[in-house]
Amino acid sequence: MLPSRAVAAAASPIVKPLPASDFIVHGTNAETRWEALRDVGSLVPVSKFFVRNHTSTPLLDGSAWRLRIFGSGVSRPLSLSLRDLRALPSCTVEAVIECAGNGRSFFTTQQGQPVPGTPWKLGAVGNARWRGVPLRELLRLAGVRESAVDVMPAGLDDEYVSGGVNHGRVRRPLPVSKALDDVLVAYEMNGVDLPADHGYPARLVVPGWVGIASIKWLGSLEVSSTPLHSPWDTDFYRLLGPSYPAAGTLVTSQVAKGAFELPWEATLTAGRQLLTGRAWAPGGVRRISVSTDGRTWRRATPVSGGGWTRWQIPWRATPGAHVLRVRVDDQPESAPFNTQGYLFGAVVKHPVTVV
Known part of the structure; x- marks a missing residue:
């Protein structure tokens, strides 16, 4: 069971203001309008950064929040508070986060190939400066074993229900090789605490990979010596179609x-x-x-x-x-x-x- 339930329910799926001059709203998601970035520097302000939610933004109590690191792939399970996390050596990374479906609408409008899902143009992407603790340092503190193969980060947003099926909380495994490379457990965005819509108190930032890998509202990291799976790598975020194997191909890195x-x-x-x-x-x-x-x-x-x-x-x-x-x-x-x-x-x- 994951700790740190939301302490209040947001009035809408997204907490921050969504002026029509900056965003196109798609239900629980908000797409940045490109013209809103014309006079903006390289970093996208929080106020203009796109939002991708499976359910609604949770409002979490940072003082009660804990990050659990556990599983057969570590020898020293940990439970870290936000203060513990901030006390560890940190680094800052400038990185793009982009939804795997960014540009989806162009399959239909440019190629005549209708597809379901949020009809993003190109605004489901943003660049920010993230500060936090490298995931490899946390795994080393937890005594990551040589036998570890997967890390499963799980979020603290509400369980995702689609088509009458409860898929649980958003979670998706990372190979331990990627987890030990350039992944960050971030608690700041552009020099301020993570806003609620972007993962407070902490989130993953997985450079170069599709946005679903950068789990928001991080609550736990299961490290396993056997492969881990969730609906977000077995049912969703797989390339399916005539050019792919019957089981599909897992979506990992982004494209230019x-x-x-x-x-x-x-x-x-x-x-x-x-x-x-x-x-x-x-x-x-x-x-x-x-x-x-x-x-x-x-x-x-x-x-x-x-x-x-x-x-x-x-x-x-x-x-x-x-x-x-x-x-x-x-x-x-x-x-x-x-x-x-x-x-x-x-x-x-x-x-x-x-x-």
């Missing part, structure tokens, strides 16, 4: 993407424009190219690096309808289809009208 800091179906004035945007990829971005005519490509100029790359490129816009494209490294023109619409990694066609 790029986006313009423009409204969808933007209207611009004819003449000189400075197009801006951001690009990101699990292994970092090597090059960014932009097409304004659908035929030729020009290299964009990087403006800043970090978790993702901000870029810009001038454009002399002529009146009429245009489709803008940004390509990150070797992005393809189409994405392999899967029935849940995960990992859309194709070049997105962004419609713009110039007047």
Whole structure:
């Protein structure tokens, strides 16, 4: 049984304000509008950071919270308070967190392949500076065994019920090799305590992997000498479809993407424009190219690096309808289809009208 139940129920699935100028709300989720980031630096403010909830944001009592580390893969089970966690040596990491379904709607609108799920465009992603304790240090404190193979982080949000089936709390195993690499147990976001919607009191940050791996409202870490499983790796977050094995392929790392800091179906004035945007990829971005005519490509100029790359490129816009494209490294023109619409990694066609 996990400790630290919510001490109060939020009035809505998401706690923070969701102004229409910054977000598109999809039920329990909120997608960042790209135009809201145009004058924002590399770090996305908490107020504009997207929200992906399976249920509702829990309001947890940090003073009562405990992180349990247990299982056959450790020799010294631990129960850590938030004060204990903050007293350990910490580090800061700038990293992108992105929903596995980011870009899902383009399977339908660009490729004519309808898929279920939240119809994200490209706003289910954000970059922040996270501070916390490397997971490998916590595992070493707990005496991780050489026989350990999996770590199962579990959240403290409400149990997820779908189609009449109770799947329990959100949890998903990580291979111990990844857990010992670059995973962070974070308690700060952009220099402040984690906000409720983003995982208070503590969450995982798993750089380069799909967002479901970065479990929010972390309550426990089971370390096992035998493989662990949950619905979030057996039923959900698997690539299923004609190009994949019958059991599907587990979704782990993200794919490269790029986006313009423009409204969808933007209207611009004819003449000189400075197009801006951001690009990101699990292994970092090597090059960014932009097409304004659908035929030729020009290299964009990087403006800043970090978790993702901000870029810009001038454009002399002529009146009429245009489709803008940004390509990150070797992005393809189409994405392999899967029935849940995960990992859309194709070049997105962004419609713009110039007047």
